[in-house]
Every structure is written in structure tokens, then in C-alpha cells.
Amino acid sequence: MHKILLITSFLNLIIWIYLLLFRGKFWLVDKQLLPIPETEIRKIQCWPSIAAVVPARNEAKLLRSTLKSLLNQDYPGNFKIILVDDNSKDNTANVAKFIAQQNDSCTKLEVISAGSLPSGWSGKLWAINQGIRYAKLQTPAPDYFLFTDADIEHSCTNIRQLIIKAEQDNLALVSLMVKLQCQTLTEELMIPAFVFFFQKLYPFRWVNNPRNSTAAAAGGCILIRNQVLDEIGGIEVIKNALIDDCSLATAVKQKSTNKKIWLGLTSDTRSKRSYPDLFSIWSMVARTAFTQLNYSPLLLIATIIGMKLTYLVPSLGIILGVIFSWWEIVAIALLGKILMFLAYLPIVRFYQLSPIYAMSLPTVASIYTLITINSAWRYWRGRGGYWKGRTYSPQKSKVKSQK
Incomplete structure (x- = not known):
């Protein structure tokens, strides 16, 4: 387990270095x-x-x-x-x-x-x-x-x-x-x-x-x-x-x-x-989340893995690293956590919120991952996206009005 956690923590650090330096500087909100x-x-x-x-x-x-x-x-x-x-x-x-x-x-x-x-x-x-x-x-x-x-x-x-x-x-x-x-x-x-x-x-x-x-x-x-x-x-x-x-x-x-x-x-x-409430945001995002993935099961799996690797690994590395005294993992995971905080902080400040909210990103990312899974589940059940009284069925490119 030590080796797996060390590798994933290192991969997480590489991901955040890439996002900060080579992803169009998206996080700067400039x-x-x-x-x-x-x-x-x-x-x-x-x-x-x-x-x-x-x-x-x-x-x-x-x-x-x-x-x-x-x-x-x-x-x-x-x-x-x-x-x-x-x-x-x-x-x-x-x-x-x-x-x-x-x-x-x-x-x-x-x-x-x-x-x-x-x-x-x-x-x-x-x-x-x-x-x-x-x-x-x-x-x-x-x-x-x-x-x-x-x-x-x-x-x-x-x-x-x-x-x-x-x-x-x-x-x-x-x-x-x-x-x-x-x-x-x-x-x-x-x-x-x-x-x-x-x-x-x-x-x-x-x-x-x-x-x-x-x-x-x-x-x-x-x-x-x-x-x-x-x-x-x-x-x-x-x-x-x-x-x-x-x-x-x-x-x-x-x-x-x-x-x-x-x-x-x-x-x-x-x-x-x-x-x-969470339900209203959940409904808004779930309407198109799986559409964003082109209704692809493979992209859905890749998204789930990517979200976990990007947002959850640092917290897991810090907790397990402290428990088992794997200090090199703690150091790498902590650096990844800091980079995540720095990337999220500008948009938090743009919305005039306390920097403390930047620490919530791993939890919020997990919720968005669940919403994406739910969006796929709705699609596979033929429910499509529901918005303002209409159900959208992308499989058949039809829109049904709900009375």
C-alpha cells in the first residue's frame, strides 16, 4: 500500500503542476x-x-x-x-x-x-x-x-x-x-x-x-x-x-x-x-454533465478516476501518511494540497468568500463526481435531462413537454 500511495501522490503532484503551469492559466480569473x-x-x-x-x-x-x-x-x-x-x-x-x-x-x-x-x-x-x-x-x-x-x-x-x-x-x-x-x-x-x-x-x-x-x-x-x-x-x-x-x-x-x-x-x-439547496444545483448540473462526456462510458470511468486522483489523493496521502509515519508521502501530498488550494483560491476570492472555502474543493469535487454519475444513470434509464417542464431525450433528439 505504501508504494501505491507514493505513486498516486506523486502523480497528483504532477497533475497540479501541469494544471497550474500548462492548462492555459485558467485559474487566474484574469x-x-x-x-x-x-x-x-x-x-x-x-x-x-x-x-x-x-x-x-x-x-x-x-x-x-x-x-x-x-x-x-x-x-x-x-x-x-x-x-x-x-x-x-x-x-x-x-x-x-x-x-x-x-x-x-x-x-x-x-x-x-x-x-x-x-x-x-x-x-x-x-x-x-x-x-x-x-x-x-x-x-x-x-x-x-x-x-x-x-x-x-x-x-x-x-x-x-x-x-x-x-x-x-x-x-x-x-x-x-x-x-x-x-x-x-x-x-x-x-x-x-x-x-x-x-x-x-x-x-x-x-x-x-x-x-x-x-x-x-x-x-x-x-x-x-x-x-x-x-x-x-x-x-x-x-x-x-x-x-x-x-x-x-x-x-x-x-x-x-x-x-x-x-x-x-x-x-x-x-x-x-x-x-x-443541493437538489437544485444537482438538477442543473445533471441535465448536461453526461452530455459533456459525449455519453461515453469510457470517458465517464476516466472522469471518475481522474477526479479521485486529482482531488482526493492529497487528503488520503496526508491522513495515511501520518498514521503510518510515511513522511515522504505526507510531504508530497501536502505540496499537492497547497497547489490545489492556490489554484482554487482566485475564484473563491472573485466570489468574495473567505479563503477557508478553498479548502472545501475535495469534498465539493466528490459531489460533482456523484452528480456526473447520476447524469449518466438518468441517460441510461432513458430519462434524459429535465429542465423547465421539459424532458430532453438525446438518444432520439426529441423534447417532451411535461404538463
Whole structure:
């Protein structure tokens, strides 16, 4: 057992050295959309037109703050909002119209209905497609589309900052990983780790490098050029994708002539979606966790082994090393533990939490591993992913509505 623990502890140390030095420096959280200086703002003579497409399914409660944040954008150019009511049961459409009336912004908002969901489409993408088609009928058609979820509260300058970033760097797509709600104990434990794992899977430096094939986006806030969307074949090319944001980014990098995309963090634009307990986060992650592994049993096994080797071995090495006086193992495991702490600390601090939370990563990683296993179990039982009243069955590319 001594030899096995020594080898695994050494492998763990190598893994963390690799992650810190050679994985796109994902852990630094340095890719952020920061406020734009006034000198840069004045450089733009003609502001592009934008159509924000907001798919909304039973979002009446959140719209009171999120839709208002879009209506109050400080954007000098032509900016329209198309809210697509996706068969809501909570009077979402009328609530949206009332909010616009309250803000004297009726001319900015158009509310349309998504219609019946056809076979082969995910609900969100079908709603977005309806919004795109409606916007393209306008004269002139918008220069950019903003795809944003109905639970996102935008800072008043967010649209302006996104456009300046896209125009200055000639980007095909700009996306923000908005700041997720992190107020309950469950959120404080699970949310920073969720972002950390996403960054590790899709290092932002690699995503933002047009010569690197890694592509990703965050579905809560995506700005894409109309021309680029046409070039890749429209939103139809990813119509049944459960991980639609990353699928769209991949399509841009693979099919468009302009392969420059940018993904970063923001502290100012936030999600209003709350996850008050472990069950709610479990459901959110389990919906697509096995999809991320391409429904592969071999990748699932490799993921389980990799998660244990990366996150659990240091604690095991320290405990057993002390019990049996294997001090060389204790030293190696402790160094691995320190590197793990240093890698996780930046995202913990980004969410303004105590550094003590950085010590929770092994436990939280174990929970995410169980969620991934559960996601695979749901898939094999034919249950697919359940979200907002719909069950997604990826085997048949069908979506079933639940009443």
C-alpha cells in the first residue's frame, strides 16, 4: 500500500503542476470584461444596431429586475429587445409588457410567442430561433444579436462594453460568464467550483486564441455578429444541442471565416437564478454533465478516476501518511494540497468568500463526481435531462413537454 500511495501522490503532484503551469492559466480569473475608458468610447463614430433575443419560460418573477436592466441600457445605438414567450404558464408575456410600460420603453420591447416546439429542437433554441427570424424581418436587420437568458440582470453599460470589445478586437462572438448568485451556504460551496471546473475544461486563454480549437461560451450572455450567424448556417446548426452555448462557439470557430471569439468573467452583470439547496444545483448540473462526456462510458470511468486522483489523493496521502509515519508521502501530498488550494483560491476570492472555502474543493469535487454519475444513470434509464417542464431525450433528439 505504501508504494501505491507514493505513486498516486506523486502523480497528483504532477497533475497540479501541469494544471497550474500548462492548462492555459485558467485559474487566474484574469479574463474579465472591465469598464471601458471614455477615450475608447469616443472612438466609435457609428454604433451598430443590436437585437437582444430573450427566451422566457415561466420567468414572470425574475423579469421585474432582469428585463428592466435591459430596458435601461446606456447604449447610444439602435437597441431592440425581443422577448420570446416560450409557452409560459405564469403570464410572462403580459408581465413583460407591463414592465415596459412602467419604464416608458414600449418601443424598445417586442413580445412574441415561440409557437409549438417541433421535433428535433431544444426549447430554448427554438425560442431563440423565433426571435432571430422576427428580427431579420425588420428593416434594416440588426448588425448584432445578443442572446441572453431571462434570469440575467445586466449592468447599465454591459451592452456598450460588449460592442466596444467586439468592434475593437474584430470579434465574431463575445460571451460573458456572468456572476452567478452565491448567497446560501450551498451556493457558496458549489457555485465557485462550478465556474472553476468550467474554466479548467475550457481555459479562457485557449478559447480566446483563434489558433486554438478550444471553443466555449456562456449562454447567459452571448453577443454574435448577424453576418457570422448567417455564415455558420444560423441557430439551426445546433438546434438540438443541450450544451447550446459551447456548441455555438464551436460552430463559429469551425465554420466562420472570422474565428475570433472571446469569453470572460464579469462582476457587474449577474444571474438572479437562485440555487437554495443541493437538489437544485444537482438538477442543473445533471441535465448536461453526461452530455459533456459525449455519453461515453469510457470517458465517464476516466472522469471518475481522474477526479479521485486529482482531488482526493492529497487528503488520503496526508491522513495515511501520518498514521503510518510515511513522511515522504505526507510531504508530497501536502505540496499537492497547497497547489490545489492556490489554484482554487482566485475564484473563491472573485466570489468574495473567505479563503477557508478553498479548502472545501475535495469534498465539493466528490459531489460533482456523484452528480456526473447520476447524469449518466438518468441517460441510461432513458430519462434524459429535465429542465423547465421539459424532458430532453438525446438518444432520439426529441423534447417532451411535461404538463
